[in-house]
Amino acid sequence: MWLTMLQLSDLPTEEILQRFAQRYPEADVTAIASFLMLLRVATDLSMALDACLSKHDLLQGRWWVLILLMREQDLTSQPSVLAEKLGVTRATMTGLLDGLEQGGLVQRESVPQDRRSVQIKLTAAGQAKLDAVMPDYYSRLRLCMQGLSERQRSDLQSILGVIDRGLSAWDFHQ
Amino acid sequence: MWLTMLQLSDLPTEEILQRFAQRYPEADVTAIASFLMLLRVATDLSMALDACLSKHDLLQGRWWVLILLMREQDLTSQPSVLAEKLGVTRATMTGLLDGLEQGGLVQRESVPQDRRSVQIKLTAAGQAKLDAVMPDYYSRLRLCMQGLSERQRSDLQSILGVIDRGLSAWDFHQ
DNA sequence: TTGACATAATTAGGAAACTAATTATAATGT
DNA sequence: ACATTATAATTAGTTTCCTAATTATGTCAA
Structure with a gap:
């Protein structure tokens, strides 16, 4: 969106x-x-x-997919699950995966148990890409947040939690 | 983006x-x-x-443009200024204004002093649209934020200020 | 077993952003 | 005066999202 x-x-x-x-x-x-x-x-x-x-030839949507795959023990997931977690449609996920597969960062594998389904696997190149990006990203994020005390960080999270819960009221208003 | x-x-x-x-x-x-x-x-x-x-047949981009126009004393501004304030390209602004003009919510007027330029004016219909939307939007926002104390609101703003200033460090890291 | 429905992924077509190129006009320096 | 450069808006073409429709497969109940 x-x-x-x-x-x-x-x-x-x-x-x-x-x-x-x-x-x-x-x-x-x-x-x-x-x-x-x-x-x-x-x-x-x-x-x-x-x-x-x-700078690493990545876009946010594709990067999130790589991260979601890296979280899995077997570096594997399904398009529908990834779409759900990322909050995009399955059609959008098909496009994201097309791009990643074309770049060799993920691989589509068929699932014998359910022939409608596809397993998406993070490739060695995909893991290598993350290993290049994440230290850069984490370093910047650390710098960017270093002005916040631990107290402020937890304050921020609890305030955001209140807002997010308040959001449920948003839709009930008519 | x-x-x-x-x-x-x-x-x-x-x-x-x-x-x-x-x-x-x-x-x-x-x-x-x-x-x-x-x-x-x-x-x-x-x-x-x-x-x-x-629900009011509006999209965020167009709605921001209406608000920016309403802020002006004469309800008028220029595409390049609006684009700058909204943080979009001029090309994008042209598209937003096309949509708004088609719906009769703004009006393009030529500027005799500088014939390259165009004045964008909020129409009566545009003001009426805002008068329909804003009370709804403000009511929801009030509900959504009502769980936050005034102290928390100002804490949030100062924390966000620290992060935003920290962002300048982001780019200097290589 | 077979008809109805559910589910997984994709394809097709549209919306709205972007970059780059274009058109028209203004400002400036020699 | 006039060539160069700058500025305002737009157009053209690409990207990536979306919704809706499609294809293929699985599930379940009469």
Whole structure:
């Protein structure tokens, strides 16, 4: 799904927020500000991740698939399972796997027990690609987060947990 | 830019993170967990926003453009300025404006002073669309964030600020 | 056993973003 | 004045996602 977001510098000023709140009494100014800042920073992080991956000829979607495969004991999974975990459609997963297979990073293997199904296996080249990318990614992430104390990290996670649980209320409103 | 993210239920377990940290000593486990949770919740929020907007026949990109126009005193701006603020290319903005103009929500007006340029104006229909959407969006956002104290909201914003400033270190690492 | 339904993966076609090239106009320096 | 360069918007073509339809296979119940 696309995430298009205002630049950090163009988040609404206090004054603009007040103006909107005046027209729309439903507005909760601090909720809006927190929400926008959250989307903004997540977008920046995601773009930074893209930039890092692109230096290794990878795109985020394909990279996530490699990681999911590496998590498995036998480095193997199924397209439908991968799609579910990644939150994309099966059609999209077919495309991601096509790209990865073409690059030799994964391999499709037929499953005798269920001939509708396919096993996806991380190849040696796929593992090597991860071994090249992950240290780079982890180093950058460490630097990027080093300004946060352990206390702040756990605060962040619990705050995010509250928001995520609050999200269930989103849909029930009509 | 696309943001594809693991489902919340499929964020790495403590055990998986430890396994990755063992293979990649660069890994900072709490940094990774916070990062993934942040992307995850932002993705959920963005999808919830999409769902809300789609009930009003709007997509996020176009909706942001309407909001940017409403912020202006004269409800008017230029494609290049809008593109800059939204963080999309001018080509993308042309497409967004095409869609909005077709729906009668904005209007292109020529600028005598500079005939290369175009003024984009929010129409009455565009303002009416916002007046229909914003109360719905603000109500949901209020509900979704109501579990957070004011203290937590400001904590969140300062933590996000630290991360965003930390992001500048991302690119300097090679 | 066979008809109805469910499931796995893919294909086909469409939407919306991107980059790069194009068109038109403005600004600048010699 | 006029050639060069810069700027505003658009068009053309590619990518990757989506939904819906398709193909193939498996499951289950009458």
